[in-house]
Amino acid sequence: MDHCRPTQAISRKHLFDAFWGSIAGDKVADEIAVKLGKLAQPGRIRRGGTAAIDPDDGAFVYIGNGATKLIARGPGGREQIVAFHFPGDLVSIPAGTKNSSSLCALVDTEILSFPADKFLGIVRSEPVFLNTLLHRSLTALERCREKIILLGRKNAQERLASFLTGMAERIGSTQAGECTLELPMSHKDIGDSLGLTIETISRQFGNLRSAGLVRTTGRSRVVLCDIAALADRAVDL
Amino acid sequence: MDHCRPTQAISRKHLFDAFWGSIAGDKVADEIAVKLGKLAQPGRIRRGGTAAIDPDDGAFVYIGNGATKLIARGPGGREQIVAFHFPGDLVSIPAGTKNSSSLCALVDTEILSFPADKFLGIVRSEPVFLNTLLHRSLTALERCREKIILLGRKNAQERLASFLTGMAERIGSTQAGECTLELPMSHKDIGDSLGLTIETISRQFGNLRSAGLVRTTGRSRVVLCDIAALADRAVDL
DNA sequence: CGTTAACTTGAATTAAGTCAACTGTCGTGG
DNA sequence: CCACGACAGTTGACTTAATTCAAGTTAACG
Secondary structure (H helix, E strand, O other): OOOOOOOHHHHHHHHHHHHHHHHOEEEEEHHHHHHHHHHEEEEEEEEEEEOOOOOOEEEEEEEEEEOEEEEEEEEOEEEEEEEEEEOOOOEEEOOOOOOOOEEEEEOOOEEEEEEHHHHHHHOOOHHHHHHHHHHHHHHHEEEEEEEEHHHOOOOHHHHHHHHHHHHHHHHHHEOOOEEEEEEEOOOHHHHHHOOHHHHHHHHHHHHHOOOOOEEEEOOOOOEEEHHHHHHHOOOOO | OOOOOOOOOOOOHHHHHHHHHHHHHOOOOOHHHHHHHHOOOEEEEOOEEOOOOOOOOOOOEEEEEOOOOEEOOOOOOOOEEEEEEOOOOEEEEEEOOOOOOEEEEEOOEEEEEEEEHHHHHHHOHHHHHHHHHHHHHHHHHHHHHHHHHHHHHHHHHHHHHHHHHHHHHHHEEEOOOEEEEOOOOOHHHHHHHOOOHHHHHHHHHHHHHHHHEEEEEEEEEHHHHHHHHHHHOOOOO
16 A cells, blocks of 8 residues: 555654644644644554554544544444544544443554543634534534434445445545445444444345446445435435 | 423523523623524424424524424434433534434423524634533534444343433432433334334333333333343343 | 323234355465 | 465345234323
8 A cells, every 4th residue: 555654753744744734724823733743642553453542531533544443342242333434534532431432443544643631621722623623523423413314214225325325425436427435344344334244234235236236346346336326225215 | 300391481581591601601702692692593392393493504402491302304214313402402403414304392392593604603713612512512422422332233122221321311310229210202202212113112111110120100200220230231241 | 081192012024133054355375 | 376274255044133013001181
């Protein structure tokens, strides 16, 4: 993937610049950038690895590149993927609630992690920054609500169709009416996200394939042949 | 209990004061209060009614008294209750997404409603206010994520137990180790919230009753006899 | 009191889960 | 470069939890 291997220091600066550019814009005082720069903990997580987050503390994690899943585990139970996150996203990981969250890398991933309370302490008096955070958390809330509808009211077919159209919007590349997806997650992950088993995911992929709505190549490439028809299947009518 | 007693209409001023006290504290400039006061649209919704929200616009709604459900409807589909809200809550209703949201009153309810964009425009430069909003929306996000776990990974028994312990925290009154709930919502509502049917809700209440974990009186009163045991049933082990 | 909507209970159905055997993909090392 | 091993995905048969349908019962409100 990465053709060049920047040194730790350069990589760190690039990561922070990307973070600063997307969250703060250029209207926030430089001294805040300095403080946040000191607080930022860069991390490189190998595929399958978990970000080191103090569970008592909570964190904000900026995804520099790669892809991650945010997992919640009930005490001793099966895992549920709460959300997938891609470069540019800022993930809020709450302090110790009953179901501990963890952030796992789907592919090699670079992150910038901030302890939640100190982070909020620093930006406390920066309206521009707070506005961005607020908008992002409202967007996250909105995504979360859509997932509630998916899990509460949709069947397996609708769930997979919703997942695919959602991914198309976030990481798809459209050409000639077809959208190509390079999915970084396994069927297991998709199932853990949609509240289904791998077998059901497989069967539903089969259905979509034989309905001519998608083509698949290898493990990760999916081509959405007819996004409109897929979007129709994503909602119950 | 508050939620079921027919409530005296409280004045617009009292409603706004309650809002201001809980959201802004006393560190926010009075001129903001004046602006927001002009923007605030007070509303009285009768049990079963729906708040008049412009769906293209989005809104923030402060719940003064009563109780509400936030409903999402897929195009033409069944309804899913995204969240219940109680006095003091500030509900964010997003601008026109594919699944339109509406806020319905479970009992007679008084609200204070603000168009989202103007509201955010006014508080844009008020760090204290923005901090409160940010914290509240992060809390809402956290609740939402818990609901995702519930819908994605829990069975009917665990869902109802989670619901009851959650309600106990928000609107229960505990005495002598027992917690009494006066539920403002019907089994239909509980089902629509937990992704289950009314029949399943009824049967699970029956199970909890015969396990000696809850007693019920009439339609709305539920006594949680053993909250610890109920909390155990709320997670899959 | 009587009416209506909310709730309960039972029997039949079904979507998805589980279990098990099999096949394909991909990375590794001979 | 090919063969191998391990893991990811597929497919079929069976099970099960929850839904659906249907017929009661009960609570609340006028």
